[in-house]
Amino acid sequence: MEFTAIDFETATGARDSACSVAVVRVSGSAVADSYHTLIRPPGNKYSSFNISIHGITREDTEDARDFAGIWPELSELLAGRIVVAHNAPFDMGVLKACLARYDLPWPKFSYVDTVAIARRVWPELPNHKLNTVAEHLGIHFHHHDALEDARTCAQIPLRAGGAEDIRAFARELGVAVVPF
Numbered sequence: 705m706e707f708t709a710i711d712f713e714t715a716t717g718a719r720d721s722a723c724s725v726a727v728v729r730v731s732g733s734a735v736a737d738s739y740h741t742l743i744r745p746p747g748n749k750y751s752s753f754n755i756s757i758h759g760i761t762r763e764d765t766e767d768a769r770d771f772a773g774i775w776p777e778l779s780e781l782l783a784g785r786i787v788v789a790h791n792a793p794f795d796m797g798v799l800k801a802c803l804a805r806y807d808l809p810w811p812k813f814s815y816v817d818t819v820a821i822a823r824r825v826w827p828e829l830p831n832h833k834l835n836t837v838a839e840h841l842g843i844h845f846h847h848h849d850a851l852e853d854a855r856t857c858a859q860i861p862l863r864a865g866g867a868e869d870i871r872a873f874a875r876e877l878g879v880a881v882v883p884f
Contacts, residue, residue: 719801792817
């Protein structure tokens with residue numbers, strides 16, 4: 705399988721407040737490489753609720769680049785790929801909001817929600833949150849760390865079995881492949 709997994713963390717409840725992003729590229733059904741960076745959110749503002757989830761603070765991102773600053777390298781990792789995300793509407797919403805805020809061009813790629821894959825492959829699970837699916841798969845990770853979440857998300861299609869092509873696998877399961 706060839707695909708890219710992505711995960712964002714946000715500083716506040718606003719979708720354009722990305723403070724961390726990670727991308728894991730899968731090639732030949734194995735993790736080929738990864739990218740992770742902190743992002744200075746607008747005004748470097750954080751809510752205590754979001755800090756309590758991921759532990760990232762304004763001090764951590766004080767000297768980080770804003771989303772426009774990281775976009776050239778991030779866009780190269782997404783363009784033309786199939787991207788997977790756990791609860792993809794959230795991550796795609798963050799990406800869209802950040803692109804809109806900085807008036808940046810939208811990349812061309814398609815995405816698949818790994819929650820939908822997990823629901824089809826493991827319907828017996830009590831829920832399909834990333835930590836629940838990871839526990840079922842015997843994966844130990846630090847939840848709400850963007851890089852660890854992206855790595856764990858990448859394991860879902862790999863461990864679910866099926867076709868060697870992510871598009872064909874999604875079709876087989878009846879899971880949508882959505883153009884961004």
